[in-house]
Amino acid sequence: MTYPLEGIVVLDLSQIYNGPYATYLMALGGATVIKVEPPGGESLRRRGAVGGAALPFAMLNGGKSSLVLDLKTPEGKDALRGLAAQADVIVENFAPGVMDRLELGYESLAAANPKLIYASSSGYGRDGPYAAYPAMDLTIQAMGAVMDITGFSDRPPVKAGPAIADFFAGIHLYGAITTALYDRERTGIAKRVEVSMQDAIYASLSSNLGMHWTTSGTGPTRTGNRHGGLAESPYNVYPTIDGYIAIICVGEAHWRSLCGVMGQPELADDPRFSSLQARVAHMDLIDATVADYTREHSKSDLFTRMMAAKVPCAPVRTLDEAMHDPNMHARGALQWQDHPVLGRIVIQQTPFRFDGVPLIPVEPSHALGADNARVLKERLGLDDAAIARLTPAAG
Numbered sequence: 001m002t003y004p005l006e007g008i009v010v011l012d013l014s015q016i017y018n019g020p021y022a023t024y025l026m027a028l029g030g031a032t033v034i035k036v037e038p039p040g041g042e043s044l045r046r047r048g049a050v051g052g053a054a055l056p057f058a059m060l061n062g063g064k065s066s067l068v069l070d071l072k073t074p075e076g077k078d079a080l081r082g083l084a085a086q087a088d089v090i091v092e093n094f095a096p097g098v099m100d101r102l103e104l105g106y107e108s109l110a111a112a113n114p115k116l117i118y119a120s121s122s123g124y125g126r127d128g129p130y131a132a133y134p135a136m137d138l139t140i141q142a143m144g145a146v147m148d149i150t151g152f153s154d155r156p157p158v159k160a161g162p163a164i165a166d167f168f169a170g171i172h173l174y175g176a177i178t179t180a181l182y183d184r185e186r187t188g189i190a191k192r193v194e195v196s197m198q199d200a201i202y203a204s205l206s207s208n209l210g211m212h213w214t215t216s217g218t219g220p221t222r223t224g225n226r227h228g229g230l231a232e233s234p235y236n237v238y239p240t241i242d243g244y245i246a247i248i249c250v251g252e253a254h255w256r257s258l259c260g261v262m263g264q265p266e267l268a269d270d271p272r273f274s275s276l277q278a279r280v281a282h283m284d285l286i287d288a289t290v291a292d293y294t295r296e297h298s299k300s301d302l303f304t305r306m307m308a309a310k311v312p313c314a315p316v317r318t319l320d321e322a323m324h325d326p327n328m329h330a331r332g333a334l335q336w337q338d339h340p341v342l343g344r345i346v347i348q349q350t351p352f353r354f355d356g357v358p359l360i361p362v363e364p365s366h367a368l369g370a371d372n373a374r375v376l377k378e379r380l381g382l383d384d385a386a387i388a389r390l391t392p393a394a395g
Helices: 018-027 043-048 054-061 073-084 106-112 137-143 164-187 197-214 252-261 265-269 276-280 283-294 301-309 318-325 326-331 372-380 385-388
Strands: 009-012 032-037 064-068 090-094 115-124 193-196 235-240 242-247 313-315 334-339 343-348
Touching: 009 018, 009 073, 018 032, 018 054, 018 064, 018 090, 018 115, 018 164, 032 073, 032 252, 054 343, 064 372, 073 106, 073 372, 073 385, 090 164, 115 164, 137 164, 137 197, 164 193, 164 197, 193 197, 235 283, 242 283, 242 301, 252 265, 252 301, 252 343, 276 283, 301 313, 326 334, 372 385
Parallel strands: 009 032, 009 090, 032 064, 090 115, 115 193
Antiparallel strands: 235 242, 242 313, 334 343
8 A cells, every 4th residue: 555655754843733733744644754853852842741732742743753853963963964865855843044053954955965845834934024023823813814803893802712823834834845745756856845824824814805805994804703704694603502503504595494494484585684685784683583593492403403404504512522523533533542641542633535545543652752763773874872972862
């Protein structure tokens, strides 16, 4: 069985969420991923004792080898250069200029290995006026207007719950790397690739940008749970006996079906609701009418009825419910793993599916430096004494 990225060797110097998710997807595509960490481990591993960060580290770093190198020492630099000379891809998400100051930047490594794809991700890119700004998911959400459009119009802006800037960038970084691998296969030329977190989130603002454009900037920025462009109705989160349910009617068929479920088929032909434009114009009344119905029923009952009528909806679920989702577990998208440190945990598989190619079993994330001896011996031919001198802090 051949996996799509089988035979590809990746040096992963990235940290936190952005780069590690891109390289995790590569590992589950069949690539050999060597995670290179400083003494003490990368940032997410180091803060594992606080705020539950140990689980995200395990979720994003399974299927990778763990190698400790001190890139501030001549020996560590030489080891990385030796590994890069044999690799297909190197991935980093340090601030622009960090790798150059370490004398391990693109020009240096590409000169030694013209077939090396050098992939980097940063908050704002390396060539714009914001290049030197420190960036994290929160700051990118703020700078990128995600916070401005999230929440309710009469309340302060809030961040999106998920780390969308980090993971959007990670997905785009994976796409850039695999595109570069395809281009190298076709042309023989390895290119440098880069993804900016700010660039990666902009397209997701589409609905809100549409309203901003058509209203010349006078429309509301924060629309709560309504459509970002206020261009759909019903489109909201409605109360139930035991929580909330999200309902959206994209077309007339959905609206008519919802009216039938609510036992009010006459609403479909009411002039106030008989077209999308009319429903949008009477959005408050639509929401009140739907809410009057939903609040008398449970999430489960509503979901069953609406699925039978093919009305797009979903109960608002908890994190625990999502973690135990029967559909994702049935498809293998979520899997239980016996982790040597964390015990029994749920991890995510790759979202990619290739016909005839089974999912790669996810090996638990490795202890810091667990693969130093093997990697340095197999790839650089170092003896035990050299390995001990090179990585005295390996665990």
